[in-house]
Each structure stands twice: as structure tokens, then as C-alpha cells.
Amino acid sequence: MDAVAAEWWKLRSVRSTYWTLSAAAAVFVFVLLLAFQMAHIWDGLSVERRADFTLRPLQELGGWAAALCLAVLGVLSVTSEYRSGMIRTTLTVVPRRGRVLAAKAAVVGTVALVAGEAVSIGSFLGTRLVVGDRPFPDQGASIAHDLPDFAIVGASVAVFALLGMSLGVLLRSTAGALVSVVFLWHVLPLLVFQLPEPWNERVGSVMPGALPGQIAGRSADSSIYGDLLPPGAAAAVMLAYALVPLMLAGFALSRRDA
Amino acid sequence: MCGGPSRTTVDRMIEVRELTKRYGATTAVDRLSFTVRPGTVTGFLGPNGAGKTTSMRILLGLDAATSGEALVNGGGYAALRRPMREVGALLDAGAVHGGRRAFDHLGWLARSNGIGARRVAEVLEQVGLAGVARKRVGGFSLGMRQRLGIAAALLGDPGVLMFDEPVNGLDPDGVRWIRELMRSLAADGRTVLVSSHLMTEMELTADRLIIIGRGRLIADTSVRELADRFRRGVLVRTPRPAALTAVLAAAGGSVESMPGGALTVTGMDVAVIGDRAAARGIPLYEVTPHSASLEEAYMELTAGSTEFGAVAS
Numbered sequence: 001m002d003a004v005a006a007e008w009w010k011l012r013s014v015r016s017t018y019w020t021l022s023a024a025a026a027v028f029v030f031v032l033l034l035a036f037q038m039a040h041i042w043d044g045l046s047v048e049r050r051a052d053f054t055l056r057p058l059q060e061l062g063g064w065a066a067a068l069c070l071a072v073l074g075v076l077s078v079t080s081e082y083r084s085g086m087i088r089t090t091l092t093v094v095p096r097r098g099r100v101l102a103a104k105a106a107v108v109g110t111v112a113l114v115a116g117e118a119v120s121i122g123s124f125l126g127t128r129l130v131v132g133d134r135p136f137p138d139q140g141a142s143i144a145h146d147l148p149d150f151a152i153v154g155a156s157v158a159v160f161a162l163l164g165m166s167l168g169v170l171l172r173s174t175a176g177a178l179v180s181v182v183f184l185w186h187v188l189p190l191l192v193f194q195l196p197e198p199w200n201e202r203v204g205s206v207m208p209g210a211l212p213g214q215i216a217g218r219s220a221d222s223s224i225y226g227d228l229l230p231p232g233a234a235a236a237v238m239l240a241y242a243l244v245p246l247m248l249a250g251f252a253l254s255r256r257d258a
Numbered sequence: 259m260c261g262g263p264s265r266t267t268v269d270r271m272i273e274v275r276e277l278t279k280r281y282g283a284t285t286a287v288d289r290l291s292f293t294v295r296p297g298t299v300t301g302f303l304g305p306n307g308a309g310k311t312t313s314m315r316i317l318l319g320l321d322a323a324t325s326g327e328a329l330v331n332g333g334g335y336a337a338l339r340r341p342m343r344e345v346g347a348l349l350d351a352g353a354v355h356g357g358r359r360a361f362d363h364l365g366w367l368a369r370s371n372g373i374g375a376r377r378v379a380e381v382l383e384q385v386g387l388a389g390v391a392r393k394r395v396g397g398f399s400l401g402m403r404q405r406l407g408i409a410a411a412l413l414g415d416p417g418v419l420m421f422d423e424p425v426n427g428l429d430p431d432g433v434r435w436i437r438e439l440m441r442s443l444a445a446d447g448r449t450v451l452v453s454s455h456l457m458t459e460m461e462l463t464a465d466r467l468i469i470i471g472r473g474r475l476i477a478d479t480s481v482r483e484l485a486d487r488f489r490r491g492v493l494v495r496t497p498r499p500a501a502l503t504a505v506l507a508a509a510g511g512s513v514e515s516m517p518g519g520a521l522t523v524t525g526m527d528v529a530v531i532g533d534r535a536a537a538r539g540i541p542l543y544e545v546t547p548h549s550a551s552l553e554e555a556y557m558e559l560t561a562g563s564t565e566f567g568a569v570a571s
Binding site: 002003005006007009010013014015016080081084085086088089090091092093094095096257258 | 315318319320321322335336337338340341342347349350352353354355356357358359362363365366367369370371372410
């Protein structure tokens with residue numbers, strides 16, 4: 001627990017933590033502003049145009065962008081130590097390297113989970129609140145019905161943060177880890193979407209961004225992702241995105257000279 | 259302070275046995291053995307690239323030895339549960355996050371080893387950084403960073419301390435402060451290992467010297483022994499060099515004429531030279547025991563074992 005408390009102290013005593021969290025909060029505010037805009041547009045639309053006017057893409061924007069912000073936080077939590085050489089101090093005061101990594105993962109994962117849920121669920125509830133009783137075609141379900149979907153997206157934010165952290169350990173470079181994270185977050189799914197049939201859908205189903213929807217049992221028709229996985233398999237793949245890189249990072253950290 | 263008479267003998271000890279570290283084809287540390295005992299400041303000397311930092315990193319569990327052992331308090335460093343309470347180390351004062359405040363830097367360190375926040379305030383006071391505790395480390399001078407690094411090493415009140423080149427880049431006041439701190443830590447009964455590539459510095463700080471070159475042990479000695487080993491005779495000036503030479507030679511000394519009329523006498527100490535000269539009424543203008551400076555001794559010892567000048571240690 002001492003190691004966890006120390007990592008928590010580290011994380012909250014640097015400005016980059018507040019910058020990345022502020023960026024996630026800014027995304028949420030931006031989503032709300034866009035919701036006002038959409039409500040305004042809605043009011044001016046004819047009845048037949050309203051039938052195609054959905055709120056959902058906007059609601060999903062929050063969690064999607066928060067994933068990148070928190071992945072950056074995960075990367076920096078490690079690479080800032082490699083950049084300064086402080087990692088050697090860390091490993092000197094806590095010689096069990098597995099413990100260092102576990103403590104970092106606990107802190108980064110928890111912060112990202114809280115922030116991710118706040119932004120994702122906040123974007124869902126906030127946009128609903130803003131549009132009020134305007135009957136958007138995709139908002140027919142009750143809040144309780146749609147909420148788990150957004151909670152899963154919030155959890156995927158923590159997966160991205162852990163992925164960023166592990167890449168930071170493996171690559172030991174801020175630039176390298178950030179580029180890798182952005183690649184996995186958005187560039188790779190776009191490339192996969194261009195694959196010939198049926199591979200675009202097959203590979204598109206295991207992209208990190210595709211998993212929350214499949215866990216919630218939602219169709220991916222309007223997205224670049226596939227939806228071939230049953231919920232359980234999708235959840236397992238999502239867990240693997242968090243844990244496999246973490247285990248590789250633990251292996252590398254304990255084997256390497258610091 | 260920490261510990262008491264009940265401690266066993268392996269406590270507060272650094273033991274390196276047949277330690278070897280290879281990086282590919284390069285051998286950084288080559289079957290190095292030495293022991294560092296409590297109560298004295300031990301200087302760890304060697305030219306840049308001699309293997310000092312590598313040895314310290316292995317002692318701190320940061321690098322894995324290729325073979326051999328590096329023990330602290332009788333065991334491997336990695337086995338220590340709360341290492342800061344047993345070993346304090348300063349490897350690189352620059353290795354701090356510039357955006358973090360001094361108090362926070364020491365705070366997380368203390369927390370990692372279950373040390374209270376009050377101790378953080380104490381060490382900040384001790385190293386003279388209490389006034390800038392809430393300032394970000396990025397704005398610190400090199401001297402302030404060294405002090406912060408030393409504060410971190412002292413946090414757990416450890417019995418063993420290791421400092422890697424602690425006076426590098428310090429102003430004269432800072433150098434003197436560190437020198438006095440090292441000596442007082444040793445006087446408390448702690449084991450203090452200080453690396454340096456400057457003999458002139460160690461001469462003033464250390465009691466014992468471990469000198470290495472190219473990863474190998476060159477000398478494990480006390481400062482006094484080293485000075486004695488390199489004693490170079492007695493410089494004598496007299497208006498009657500020929501007469502004095504004859505007298506001293508007859509008494510068993512060996513005398514060499516120096517340019518400018520001075521004599522260098524070996525095999526005889528100052529008192530004997532004075533007595534013999536006085537007995538014959540030969541005036542002496544100067545009698546100076548002359549040893550090679552420790553710096554010269556060190557240069558001589560490490561000659562041929564310097565890695566190319568530009569390699570960082």
C-alpha cells in the first residue's frame with residue numbers, strides 16, 4: 001500500500017496530470033455545447049428530417065476523446081520518469097519492480113476509470129438533459145437502458161490509460177509511446193476499415209474502440225468498426241488490451257537494467 | 259539515530275565480492291572485491307569510466323551483476339523491504355521531475371517507505387532547503403538539486419549511505435558543506451561510500467580509499483597509508499651540500515643532488531638529518547619531508563587504466 005500511496009502522490013504532484021484531466025473535462029464541456037447547438041438545429045428541422053437526426057454520435061464523443069486524454073496521462077506517468085532518470089530513484093526505493101508497476105497501474109487505472117466514467121456517463125446524461133423532451137429518434141430508450149453502454153465506454157478509458165502506461169514502460173520514450181497510442185486509438189481502425197471484405201469487419205471487431213459496443217450488444221452499422229464478437233468475447237479482448245501489455249511491461253521492467 | 263549496540267557486524271556494511279559486469283564485449287566491472295565499514299568515510303576513486311557508477315548501481319539493485327555479489331548489510335539490496343531505512347543513495351541529482359515541488363518529491367519518497375511527513379520537513383531543514391520546499395525543482399540550481407538529492411538519501415535515517423560524485427558542479431561553500439556532512443555522518447557510526455574522480459577532493463573528505471581503474475581494484479587503503487607509500491624523501495637545503503652529503507651517506511642515508519643545490523635524502527627521517535648536521539655544525543636552511551601529493555600517487559596508480567577521457571562515469 002505504501003507503493004500505491006507513493007504513486008498517487010507522484011501523480012497528483014505534477015501539472016501534466018491536471019492538464020490531461022482538464023483536457024478530458026474540456027471535451028465534456030464541448031459535448032454539452034454541441035448538444036445545445038443540436039437542440040437548436042432540431043427545433044428548425046422538418047418532421048421527416050428529424051427522423052434521421054441522431055444524438056448518439058455526439059454522446060459517444062466524450063468517452064472516445066477521454067480515452068486519448070487518459071492514455072496520455074498513462075504514458076506520461078511512466079515516460080516522465082524515464083526522461084528525467086527518476087525511474088532509478090523509484091526502483092531504488094521500491095526494489096520490487098512488479099510492485100512498482102502494480103502500484104502505478106492501480107493509481108493510473110483508478111484515476112482513468114473515474115475520469116472516464118465521469119466524461120462518458122456525463123456526456124450521455126448531459127446531452128439528454130440539454131435536449132430535454134425533444135424526441136430524437138435514437139433516444140427512445142430509458143436512461144437506465146442506455147446507461148450500461150456508456151459505463152462500458154467509461155471503463156474502456158481505463159483500458160486505454162493502462163495501455164498507454166505499459167507502452168511507456170516498453171518504449172521508455174514519450175514520443176514513441178504517444179504515437180503508438182494514437183495509432184491504436186484512431187489511425188489503425190481507419191486503416192482496418194479500408195481492408196477488403198470480410199477482413200475489415202473481422203479485424204474491425206477486435207479494435208479497442210469496437211469493444212464497448214460489442215460488450216453492450218450494440219450494432220456497429222454506422223461506425224468504422226465491426227461487431228462480430230459476442231459480448232463475453234469482446235469483454236475478454238478488452239481485458240486483454242489492458243493486461244497483456246501490462247504483463248509484457250512487467251516482464252521487461254524486471255529483466256532490464258534500470 | 260537508527261540502530262544501537264545490538265546490531266550485528268554485517269549491519270552497516272557494504273561488501274562486494276568478485277563482482278563482474280559486462281555489457282556486450284565491454285567489461286565495466288572486473289572481479290572487483292572490497293568491503294566498506296562503518297564509522298569512516300570511504301572514497302571510491304577512479305577515472306571516468308572506471309566502473310564506479312556501475313558498481314553502485316549493482317549495489318542498489320538497479321543493474322544485475324554478470325557474476326559475483328554485491329551485498330548491503332549482509333544481503334542483496336532487492337530483498338530489503340523498506341530500503342530507505344537501511345540505505346540512502348544519491349546517484350544523479352538531476353534525476354528529478356522539474357515540475358514537482360521539493361516537498362512533494364521528498365513526500366512521495368517518504369511515503370513509499372512508510373516514513374512520516376514530519377521527517378520530510380526535518381531533512382529539508384537539515385539540507386537548508388526549508389525555504390524553497392514549495393518551489394518547483396525545475397528552478398533549482400545544481401547545488402540545490404544536490405542538496406535535495408542528499409535530503410532524499412537521509413530521509414530514512416539509514417546506516418549506509420552512497421553518494422555518486424556528490425560535489426560535481428558545486429561552489430566552494432557547497433563542497434565544504436558536503437564534506438562536513440559526510441564526515442559527521444561517518445562520525446555517527448554510519449557507513450559512507452562517496453565516489454569521485456578527484457583525489458584532491460577525497461584527500462579532504464575520506465579516511466579510506468578504494469581506487470579502481472577499468473573495473474579492477476587498484477588499491478584498498480587508508481589515505482595515510484597511501485601517503486606513506488608514496489613518500490619521496492626529505493628535501494634539505496644547506497650552504498655546504500658536499501659536506502652534508504658525506505655525513506648523511508656515512509650514516510646510511512642515500513642522498514641525491516637536486517638542481518639548484520638542494521638535496522633529496524631518502525632512508526632517513528627529518529630528526530636524524532637534523533641531529534647529524536648539528537653534530538658536525540652544518541647549517542640547514544630547510545628540511546622538508548616530501549611526499550608525492552596524493553594526486554600524483556593516484557595518477558601513478560591509475561596510469562594506464564584511464565578509459566578514454568570523454569566517457570562519462
